[in-house]
Amino acid sequence: MAEEVKLFRTWSSPFALRVVWALQLKGIQYETVLEDVAKKSDVLRGYNPVYKKVPVLLHNGRPISESLIILEYVDETWKQHSLLPQDPHARAMARFWAKFGDDKVMQSIWTAFVSEGKEQEAALAEASEHLQKLEEELRGKKFFGGDNIGYLDIALGWLANLVRVFEEISGLRVLDGERFPLLFAWLKEFSDAPVIRDCWPSHDKLITKFIALRQLHGAQSSST
């Protein structure tokens, strides 16, 4: 029986993109099911009743949700091109920083992007503090995974994708080469890697999407 691997995703979800990268790096054949974030299919809701979100990986009929959990599943199921290191302490560090990326870095950069004035200043300052910690983690390494792209590069890959978009729209300076030379170099190395480069969502479409999201957020906060 042929193995059935399906990935439910949207065209732009950075979380779903993590799974795309993992599957591509491991050379796994899979089928994409494109979802519309405004009108999610009943099938998706059935596979992820708790969060009703992408990504969902369906492997031989069994669904797995939450992108970082899916990454671990993919790494444990298909052993080629390991994403997580072998050493338990190194694995713990990769997981720690991935969580930090989602909880702290993403939060602060997003807040800086959608807010104004003092709130924006504070968020930017916070984001810079967090980025500095990631900068230190890259010391002596080409990728967070060492010589090759690994779990943490994939988990933080949204930085390479979205920070440019946010900076272009807002005029903010979030991740520049002066303050964060290693991260800046990593953005380019990561984006230029063949597997990563082939899966990039359209820059122009992303600009349009996030201009709209930013306006929506601004409109929501000013109507109180």
Next chain:
Amino acid sequence: MAGEENRVVLHGTRVSLYSARVELALKVKGIEYELVEEDLMNKSEALLRFNPVHKKVPVLVHNGKPIAESLVIIEYIDENWKEGPRLLPQDPYERAKVRFWAGFLHQQLFEATASVIKTDGESQERAVKEVHEKLKMLEEGIKGSYPGGSPFVNGDNMGLLDIVVCSLFGPHKVQEEVLGVKFLDPEKHPRVTSWVKALNELPLVKEVTPPHEKLVGALQCFRNRALESAAA
């Protein structure tokens, strides 16, 4: 002299549910460790050095190397000490299920219960409603994922998911006393309620649980501080 080799030190405190999780994991595995009791209002220099990013408990220091974040620590414990009981199942799909529900408890249910603790009046009523809704999701999820009852079936050793649910709802009597609200309802959440009850009976759990009055005091203190700063 042994020095740092194989030395396991946990910076934590038993009134912290996160710290309690790590102690449970160490005990399930039968790992000898030293508990450095931290005062959360006056954190040690060592703790701040070992966890400069979050400055929180728990931090596990093994062979001189620190690891923070309770769920990350528990997976480390499972992967580093391969002999003895497993904290996560072997099969990748079963592991994903455990991680999913542990994450749901850790993020969704924890946040919702924290809201109940930190609010009163109408806000609290809304927060309680949210906890009940999420407990219902957990109940449904456990029913679907573990048709036999719960992950902790047949009295096998506690695993990651048991540890997380126990840390959050094990002290439900303390929560009821301080907050005047009931989280676990045996009629609405029969599986989760009986699961927590079974876990609370375990000697290992009793070992790391402080006396009822101490937990009541700690929770009351936490709630008072939160209500004060909200009113300020």
